[in-house]
Amino acid sequence: MTSTSDEGWRKVPEAELTRRIKLVQASMEKHGVNALIVTAQDNFIYLTGFDSPTWVNLARPRYCVVPARGELILVVPTTNLSAVERMTWVRDIRSWVSPNPVDDGLSLVADAVCATTEPEGVVGMEIGPQSRLGLPATDFMALRERLLPRRLADADGLLREVRKVKSPFEVAAIRAAAEATSRAFAGLAGQSLTDRDECSIVQDFRALLFAEGVEDAPYLVAESGFGGYPSLQMAPSSRRLSDGTVLSIDAGCRVGGYFCDFNRNFCVGRIPDISRRADDLLWQATQAGIEAARPGSTAADVWYAVAQVLDRGLEAIGGRRTRSGRMGHGIGLRLTEPPSVHPEDTTVLVPGMVITVEPSAEFEIVTPAGTAKRMLIHEENLVVTYDGPQLLSMRAPRGLPAAR
Amino acid sequence: MTSTSDEGWRKVPEAELTRRIKLVQASMEKHGVNALIVTAQDNFIYLTGFDSPTWVNLARPRYCVVPARGELILVVPTTNLSAVERMTWVRDIRSWVSPNPVDDGLSLVADAVCATTEPEGVVGMEIGPQSRLGLPATDFMALRERLLPRRLADADGLLREVRKVKSPFEVAAIRAAAEATSRAFAGLAGQSLTDRDECSIVQDFRALLFAEGVEDAPYLVAESGFGGYPSLQMAPSSRRLSDGTVLSIDAGCRVGGYFCDFNRNFCVGRIPDISRRADDLLWQATQAGIEAARPGSTAADVWYAVAQVLDRGLEAIGGRRTRSGRMGHGIGLRLTEPPSVHPEDTTVLVPGMVITVEPSAEFEIVTPAGTAKRMLIHEENLVVTYDGPQLLSMRAPRGLPAAR
Numbered sequence: 001m002t003s004t005s006d007e008g009w010r011k012v013p014e015a016e017l018t019r020r021i022k023l024v025q026a027s028m029e030k031h032g033v034n035a036l037i038v039t040a041q042d043n044f045i046y047l048t049g050f051d052s053p054t055w056v057n058l059a060r061p062r063y064c065v066v067p068a069r070g071e072l073i074l075v076v077p078t079t080n081l082s083a084v085e086r087m088t089w090v091r092d093i094r095s096w097v098s099p100n101p102v103d104d105g106l107s108l109v110a111d112a113v114c115a116t117t118e119p120e121g122v123v124g125m126e127i128g129p130q131s132r133l134g135l136p137a138t139d140f141m142a143l144r145e146r147l148l149p150r151r152l153a154d155a156d157g158l159l160r161e162v163r164k165v166k167s168p169f170e171v172a173a174i175r176a177a178a179e180a181t182s183r184a185f186a187g188l189a190g191q192s193l194t195d196r197d198e199c200s201i202v203q204d205f206r207a208l209l210f211a212e213g214v215e216d217a218p219y220l221v222a223e224s225g226f227g228g229y230p231s232l233q234m235a236p237s238s239r240r241l242s243d244g245t246v247l248s249i250d251a252g253c254r255v256g257g258y259f260c261d262f263n264r265n266f267c268v269g270r271i272p273d274i275s276r277r278a279d280d281l282l283w284q285a286t287q288a289g290i291e292a293a294r295p296g297s298t299a300a301d302v303w304y305a306v307a308q309v310l311d312r313g314l315e316a317i318g319g320r321r322t323r324s325g326r327m328g329h330g331i332g333l334r335l336t337e338p339p340s341v342h343p344e345d346t347t348v349l350v351p352g353m354v355i356t357v358e359p360s361a362e363f364e365i366v367t368p369a370g371t372a373k374r375m376l377i378h379e380e381n382l383v384v385t386y387d388g389p390q391l392l393s394m395r396a397p398r399g400l401p402a403a404r
Numbered sequence: 405m406t407s408t409s410d411e412g413w414r415k416v417p418e419a420e421l422t423r424r425i426k427l428v429q430a431s432m433e434k435h436g437v438n439a440l441i442v443t444a445q446d447n448f449i450y451l452t453g454f455d456s457p458t459w460v461n462l463a464r465p466r467y468c469v470v471p472a473r474g475e476l477i478l479v480v481p482t483t484n485l486s487a488v489e490r491m492t493w494v495r496d497i498r499s500w501v502s503p504n505p506v507d508d509g510l511s512l513v514a515d516a517v518c519a520t521t522e523p524e525g526v527v528g529m530e531i532g533p534q535s536r537l538g539l540p541a542t543d544f545m546a547l548r549e550r551l552l553p554r555r556l557a558d559a560d561g562l563l564r565e566v567r568k569v570k571s572p573f574e575v576a577a578i579r580a581a582a583e584a585t586s587r588a589f590a591g592l593a594g595q596s597l598t599d600r601d602e603c604s605i606v607q608d609f610r611a612l613l614f615a616e617g618v619e620d621a622p623y624l625v626a627e628s629g630f631g632g633y634p635s636l637q638m639a640p641s642s643r644r645l646s647d648g649t650v651l652s653i654d655a656g657c658r659v660g661g662y663f664c665d666f667n668r669n670f671c672v673g674r675i676p677d678i679s680r681r682a683d684d685l686l687w688q689a690t691q692a693g694i695e696a697a698r699p700g701s702t703a704a705d706v707w708y709a710v711a712q713v714l715d716r717g718l719e720a721i722g723g724r725r726t727r728s729g730r731m732g733h734g735i736g737l738r739l740t741e742p743p744s745v746h747p748e749d750t751t752v753l754v755p756g757m758v759i760t761v762e763p764s765a766e767f768e769i770v771t772p773a774g775t776a777k778r779m780l781i782h783e784e785n786l787v788v789t790y791d792g793p794q795l796l797s798m799r800a801p802r803g804l805p806a807a808r
Binding site: 010051052053054056057058059060077078079080081082083086087097098099100101104125126127128129130131132133134135136137138140141154156203206207210211215216218219220221230231233234235237238252322323324325326329334335336340373 | 414455456457458460461462463464481482483484485486487490491501502503504505508529530531532533534535536537538539540541542543544545558560607610611614615619620622623624625634635637638639641642656726727728729730733738739740744777
């Protein structure tokens with residue numbers, strides 16, 4: 001027993017964080033940005049190693065200021081102070097009693113930024129595509145005023161650019177999440193799913209996930225339907241799995257703050273032929289996408305490799321690609337990160353990038369009650385290495401696994 | 405088996421949603437707001453009944469437009485379309501293929517708002533205290549430009565004001581979450597915690613939560629320490645519980661999208677006398693707060709009732725209140741909502757308001773390694789009724805429960 005009770009914490013190593021901060025500061029210099037104000041959970045974790053369930057609580061924002069050179073400055077509510085002191089290596093931590101409707105940390109943040117940047121400087125905040133600010137918009141606009149005449153730039157794009165290539169430490173975390181999730185899926189495949197409902201199946205799956213080492217499962221989606229599912233976006237329902245049903249579970253699970261993101265399909269009884277054929281096409285398309293994810297290829301190359309297999313095969317069975325906007329994406333501290341596996345994303349794949357390959361198909365199916373639109377999705381996670389793609393998820397077996 | 409596979413969904417009844425929309429439109433009229441653009445998960449659920457894990461995915465925003473009169477307009481990504489059609493009663497649903505870096509739904513939203521409001525109108529978006537926008541700030545600023553000359557107002561405060569008083573449907577959901585969580589805590593109290601680590605205990609607790617009917621547990625905080633904990637903000641660590649340890653678990657768990665939020669303390673072996681005395685004071689202070697939560701009292705009255713008991717007793721043992729900013733708060737679709745149990749919050753409590761009473765104390769303790777700062781927290785959830793406060797959480801027993 002010691003007076004500090006931090007023995008149990010898994011801190012991100014200081015050398016790893018120092019390396020990240022240097023990469024970010026180099027990118028800031030390149031883009032002419034003199035300071036960043038970071039408020040989103042994922043970017044905050046990336047820079048400080050500090051994660052906590054308290055991001056669910058919107059009452060109390062947290063700020064990380066990245067100066068052009070030198071060490072981070074954290075501005076956190078007093079309630080977070082002890083945890084931030086124990087979980088990070090940051091020495092300059094400032095705090096205020098929050099919630100404070102008049103000044104919820106803004107003065108402390110403005111002071112920190114103004115003391116480290118010239119009035120003609122540029123300050124980055126998370127405002128670009130696919131970003132979310134971790135503070136109220138009114139506070140954002142007030143902060144922006146207080147920083148004048150400093151100009152505003154997007155910090156999120158800059159951080160995502162740096163974060164696109166993962167360190168071995170980061171790949172290990174995603175791999176741990178993907179492997180634990182794969183083992184949980186394998187455990188589920190050994191169970192009888194017939195006549196059970198989605199909720200109870202996902203409850204068992206969740207127990208398996210945590211038993212296998214997943215630390216958090218914020219994205220657990222499950223849908224089922226005769227011969228396929230209508231979409232793959234919802235929490236599980238009380239729908240029962242009967243003959244001909246395909247159930248899909250899509251799992252965004254975290255270890256050390258890092259996400260894996262892939263689904264598995266399960267079927268009960270006799271599945272319509274068109275569903276079996278579409279499923280096999282998706283397996284082949286995924287395989288093509290995985291094999292295309294080599295260093296030097298682009299995200300678009302992966303898309304074309306997947307689309308070529310899909311389009312040819314789906315035409316033969318009267319199906320088509322879904323309009324999902326892309327067929328894969330980066331993963332990391334966010335469930336979806338750049339690049340997008342999209343025909344217009346020309347990001348060159350380099351070793352350390354971690355992406356999903358995620359083709360989906362839709363088709364009409366004849367049910368006892370009439371025709372219905374159905375879809376099927378496959379997804380795998382991989383890291384690009386010098387030797388080519390390396391799977392992080394355990395490759396789905398070819399052919400829909402029948403539940404016992 | 406039907407061609408629509410929506411039998412398993414639990415939809416919020418149309419009458420409940422119609423009532424909510426009318427309340428919001430009445431408040432809009434009162435405040436001179438002609439349309440709302442809602443993007444945050446909790447407000448979106450409140451208005452439409454649509455919840456989904458897809459809010460974790462920042463790539464694809466969702467918009468709910470509330471006109472001054474008449475029905476909602478939803479603008480959602482094509483990937484959400486089928487789920488939104490099945491889960492809501494909304495008839496006017498528009499969609500686009502997202503992510504689209506050039507126009508991620510903005511044109512559709514601007515068109516919907518401009519068609520239903522005059523140029524001199526006022527449009528509300530979620531920008532006020534404790535709000536978060538569900539779209540990138542750059543898109544928010546672009547949307548604001550496109551709506552000109554319409555003026556911008558805060559939609560979040562308006563919605564929270566309406567949401568402050570819960571319907572019986574809403575209270576039932578919070579009660580279900582609180583009762584399931586209470587049963588899970590009771591199950592944990594029956595287990596031996598000695599020499600186990602926080603992670604494994606929370607893993608068991610999570611399994612109990614889902615077995616008892618909790619649908620989602622996005623806020624599971626656990627900390628432990630000799631005679632108290634250093635803070636109560638973190639995910640569980642691998643710290644082992646030894647003689648003299650107090651473990652606290654704070655649980656924000658959801659049913660039907662609605663949160664409960666309360667903690668329980670457990671102890672192992674012989675606890676220092678100061679900790680036992682502080683714990684008993686907190687129990688008494690919580691009791692005083694619960695009893696003060698009568699219709700007609702203010703949130704500040706509850707604060708004073710709690711503070712009076714605490715301050716008197718803590719002085720005697722050399723402790724003090726923590727600087728947490730408040731001693732309780734509203735709960736609902738957000739983990740923390742107005743009112744704040746704070747000396748300056750003069751919100752009058754009315755039947756249907758659901759709040760937490762959450763006193764905390766800090767004190768110095770002598771450990772084998774020297775003196776250390778420790779805290780203890782108690783928390784209960786209640787609904788204000790015409791007959792007075794009614795507990796939703798099962799009242800914590802007086803006295804720290806010793807683990808076996």
